[in-house]
Amino acid sequence: QKEVEQNSGPLSVPEGAIASLNCTYSDRGSQSFFWYRQYSGKSPELIMSIYSNGDKEDGRFTAQLNKASQYVSLLIRDSQPSDSATYLCAVNPAYSGAGSYQLTFGKGTKLSVIP
Amino acid sequence: EAGVTQFPSHSVIEKGQTVTLRCDPISGHDNLYWYRRVMGKEIKFLLHFVKESKQDESGMPNNRFLAERTGGTYSTLKVQPAELEDSGVYFCASSPRGTLDYTQYFGPGTRLTVL
Numbered sequence: 001q002k003e004v005e006q007n008s009g010p011l012s013v014p015e016g017a018i019a020s021l022n023c024t025y026s027d028r029g030s031q032s033f034f035w036y037r038q039y040s041g042k043s044p045e046l047i048m049s050i051y052s053n054g055d056k057e058d059g060r061f062t063a064q065l066n067k068a069s070q071y072v073s074l075l076i077r078d079s080q081p082s083d084s085a086t087y088l089c090a091v092n093p094a095y096s097g098a099g100s101y102q103l104t105f106g107k108g109t110k111l112s113v114i115p
Numbered sequence: 116e117a118g119v120t121q122f123p124s125h126s127v128i129e130k131g132q133t134v135t136l137r138c139d140p141i142s143g144h145d146n147l148y149w150y151r152r153v154m155g156k157e158i159k160f161l162l163h164f165v166k167e168s169k170q171d172e173s174g175m176p177n178n179r180f181l182a183e184r185t186g187g188t189y190s191t192l193k194v195q196p197a198e199l200e201d202s203g204v205y206f207c208a209s210s211p212r213g214t215l216d217y218t219q220y221f222g223p224g225t226r227l228t229v230l
Contacts, residue, residue, distance in 0.1 A: 004157070034219075036221070042223060043118075043119075043221040044206070044221045045221070088158070092217060101210070102148065102160040103148075103158075103160065103219060105158040107156070107157045108157070
């Protein structure tokens with residue numbers, strides 16, 4: 001069974017620090033990787049997508065992908081209290097041939113940024 | 116541009132009753148997905164439409180769940196008869212087709228409580 005694992009947290013960091021969120025996945029053929037942010041009672045909101053090994057930066061956010069280790073991470077620099085939310089790692093398994101791009105999610109890591 | 120919308124936001128029904136959830140995807144998005152999150156678990160895939168066709172329904176839990184997308188626009192998910200274990204948050208997502216952007220955009224969800 002294809003799985004995505006995340007530490008549930010809570011992860012607490014002081015304001016201005018770097019928050020590091022980690023995710024591992026079991027399907028070695030996975031092609032697409034996403035980080036979603038979800039505030040309580042709201043919809044998951046895309047933060048970053050990454051498809052190739054290495055780093056991808058967007059503002060204060062950096063996604064890192066290592067397919068050999070089946071590992072993807074999200075770094076949040078200069079963390080703000082507004083970053084406090086649950087961060088969901090989602091993986092698109094290898095193309096199934098049926099044209100489906102279903103996402104497999106982790107349970108999420110709850111981040112708390114302390115002012 | 117309007118995002119994915121879902122109706123109702125909350126539904127409380129008795130075991131054995133029928134409930135119909137509705138999703139309106141982002142205009143022009145051919146791909147439409149249904150997901151569900153039960154308490155304490157990760158978000159799980161239910162099914163995927165491309166326009167009006169069911170592309171992948173491997174995540175549908177049983178035949179009490181019926182999804183439709185007549186005309187390839189909005190979609191409905193009917194649960195009949197509802198059981199206690201159907202309680203959870205049902206998310207709809209959509210994505211464009213024919214691009215290299217595999218991002219799925221999520222709606223706010225429908226919280227279903229079966230008593």
